[in-house]
Amino acid sequence: MTGRTHDELETLRAIPLFARVGDADLEQIANHLIERRYPRNTTIVEEGLAGDYMYILREGRVKVTKLSEDGREKILEFLEAGDFVGEMALLERAPRSASVKTLTAVRLMALSRGNFLGTLRRSPDLALAVIEVLCGRLRTQNDQASALSFQRVKDRTKGLLVRLAKDSLAGQTRLATPALTHQQIADMIGTSRETVTRVVKELKGEGWLEQQGKQYLVPGDSLS
Numbered sequence: 001m002t003g004r005t006h007d008e009l010e011t012l013r014a015i016p017l018f019a020r021v022g023d024a025d026l027e028q029i030a031n032h033l034i035e036r037r038y039p040r041n042t043t044i045v046e047e048g049l050a051g052d053y054m055y056i057l058r059e060g061r062v063k064v065t066k067l068s069e070d071g072r073e074k075i076l077e078f079l080e081a082g083d084f085v086g087e088m089a090l091l092e093r094a095p096r097s098a099s100v101k102t103l104t105a106v107r108l109m110a111l112s113r114g115n116f117l118g119t120l121r122r123s124p125d126l127a128l129a130v131i132e133v134l135c136g137r138l139r140t141q142n143d144q145a146s147a148l149s150f151q152r153v154k155d156r157t158k159g160l161l162v163r164l165a166k167d168s169l170a171g172q173t174r175l176a177t178p179a180l181t182h183q184q185i186a187d188m189i190g191t192s193r194e195t196v197t198r199v200v201k202e203l204k205g206e207g208w209l210e211q212q213g214k215q216y217l218v219p220g221d222s223l224s
Contacts, residue, residue, distance in 0.1 A: 009023065015082045015084075016129070017056065022123070025125070025126065028119060029111070032111060035107065035110075036107075036108055036109075037108075038106045038108070039102065040103065041101070044102065045085065045086055045099055047065075047095075047096050047099040048096060051086055051095070053086060054084060054087040054110070054116055057081050057083050057085075059105075059108075061080050061103045062102050062103060063077070063078050063184075064076045065098060074188070075187040087116070153196075154202065157199045157200070158203065160189055161185075161216050162218055164178060165218045174220055175219075176215045176216070179213070179214035179215055182200065200216075
């Protein structure tokens, strides 16, 4: 390992996508990465345009969105440090299928199409990691489509909050979602903000849901 320090490579290895990549391949990836920074409310990727880079989030938070037929923005996902986005356009050589917009100031690493595809060919571990993430995203999309078809709004709201809940709170048995607005929840489950407000109030009244600032707290056993 001559081009990068041990600390730099360990920083990369902390990102789930690179966790199992060998040292030699990891150093090659590190040498091709370009650091970029974007302020809040900036479009990084625009739906319908050609894509030449994939992006790995180092700091900050973004939302992945898609325009519906009537021109409304639908939120597909929130991504945070350690997540990556933009790989589909590189794999398919197709226009971007969704937009990516910053919710906070963001620091990310960009990897060009040529370097991304070349690294996938050289590194089976990286290729497998990408496949696993894509399968997880496909499963999530299938679950969302099923929920829109068959579940009541209340069940869809609970399902979304459980899926987004990641961080356990010290000394508590609840898990916290990222910061969310009622409009963002509505956009993700296909309903109105007013309906989400009513459902959230109902879930709080039942004791299932709690709130801390803009984060929602769900029971820890909801993920089991």
